[in-house]
Amino acid sequence: MHPLFAHRKWVALYLIGWLLGGVLLALFFTMLRPRPLLHAMEFAIPLNLIFGFVALSAWWVCRSNPLSGPRPVRIFTTQMLAALQVSAAWFVAASLWGVVMARAVSETVSRAEILQDAGTLFVLGMPLYLVSAVVHYLVIGFEASHAAERRILQSDVSAREAELRALRAQLDPHFLFNSLNSINALVGSDPEGARRMCERLGDFMRRTLALGAKDEVPLAEELALVDRYLEIEQVRFGDRLQIMREIDPATAACMVPPLLLQPLVENAVKHGVARRVEGGCIRIAAHRANGRVGIVVENPVDPDAPPKRGQGVGLENVRRRLEAYRGRETHLEAWLEGTRFRVEVTLPAGELPPAVEKEKAS
Amino acid sequence: MTAPLLRALIVDDELPACALMREYLGAEPGIEIVGECANGFEAVKAIGELQPDLVFLDVQMPKLDGFEVLDLLDDRPAVVFCTAYDEFAIRAFEVHAVDYLLKPFGRERLREALTRVRERLAASEAGSAPAAPSASELATSARAPGQHLERVLLRDGSQVHVVPVDKLDYLEAQDDYVEVHSEGRSWLKHQTLADLEAALDPSRFVRVHRSFVVNVERIARIELAAKDNRVAILRDGRELPVSRAGYARLKELL
Incomplete structure (x- = not known):
């Protein structure tokens, strides 16, 4: 026709x-x-x-x-x-x-x-x-x-x-299996703890899915997700997993691509703390200067441990997502400093104007 | 007839996982928990000292993983792997693990595993158990398929040494053992030279002689000692004999 x-x-x-x-x-x-x-x-x-x-x-x-x-x-x-x-x-x-x-x-x-x-x-x-x-x-x-x-x-x-x-697949299913196993253990010894754990796990999954569907999220939300994640991992690892937070309140409203921080922290747990007999402290820091936000995730590593496959995949993923988000305005660097592995991300400090935020909320 | 008492060791780096196993096993008749270990080093030591009948072994742990623990044992108890990862199952059965429990698992599944352990132990007492895997089988399964060994595990009494392969100087055959030389020290490892050589990266380690495998980065120079008789001089001044075939292999690589 x-x-x-x-x-x-x-x-x-x-x-x-x-x-x-x-x-x-x-x-x-x-x-x-x-x-x-x-x-x-x-x-x-x-x-x-x-x-x-x-x-x-x-x-x-x-x-x-x-x-x-x-x-x-x-x-x-x-x-x-x-x-x-x-x-x-x-x-x-x-x-x-x-x-x-x-x-x-x-x-x-x-x-x-x-x-x-x-x-x-x-x-x-x-x-x-x-x-x-x-x-x-x-x-x-x-x-x-x-x-x-x-x-x-x-x-x-x-x-x-x-x-x-890919983002969802990156959510390690073994994290879920291990968490379920922790719940399984708590059911016998600490039923209330098991309930709390179920709640946290549910909350974590829900937040992950919700954040993953957005283009960008305030850093505070991303940090809240990381907190949920760490709470769950702390049940598994007990005292071996220590957290140090240095979050500049001025960074809370800065926009970042969703699930940017979580994979970095997950790496820090999986490849850092979990592989050390004595565990260690993960430092999460965020600061704001000269119109840019800098985020640091730092973890101790076992100097004897051979590099395991999959370690670079998460990092590469984060790098690609940053590039897709703001291209050359973003920056990711990862290096070993003595026995501490450090990842630093910097990106322009953009806040969502309040009007837009209201619009999104409605 | 009551089943014979099983002495069990729990190896897991996560407290809740250990607690769960303790709880499950505590309710099973005929099981005695002889200890709990939170990492591979402790496990090697504890298995040597406590001689348990049965070990519940996590795969991913600090220092040594479950497979590396097995690699270091001379007399191996019955092993049940407990892990959240299903990708190690094939390797687990290659090292003749009795069972492979995927976390999370329930009491019923654990009972099944215990039944299998009892069957296996009864069969081995009757002499019809499958042969224990050879050291080479263990060495092969201690690393992921398609990969070269990244570190060599050595036992010195109850002490475990982990030597990254780039720290190795050379290996020397000593009957059924290999003498492993690294940074001026040496250990004996219960494995044949051929097996260990097969696990190493052939572009970095060369069999220069029937009894010697050398890290090519350690070679300072090759000298002709006599007609058709060469020696490799290492950076620390040591001299290793080089056979004709060994020289050909070296030349090919360099």
């Missing part, structure tokens, strides 16, 4: 255009050979409308001979032949209509005159058809670029979805 027929309005506009074209054609005929304008219009307008529809056939010709095709000569000859056919059809139609008109109006019109009019249309038809072909090629090109744009948008969306999926 020709795209013109997708909307009635377009069809109407198109018909009006050809109608006006018919009037112009009639004027042209009166200049060519003096005759009453009304007669010329009766002759020209119906023929012009017919041509208007025939010219649409260029759509199919253009589609089956795309400009991106390998042989331009062939495209050219095909289009010329099509133009010739359309013009010939117009010539035949004009001749017949001329005869009918001549009979209806008892005016003396010679056969030669009818042939002359039809011949004029034949000559006009070729370039008109070619104009139609050019317009159709433009339409096709426009649609193609539109479709490409849509595809890019779509792939953007699916990339984001993939990122979210």
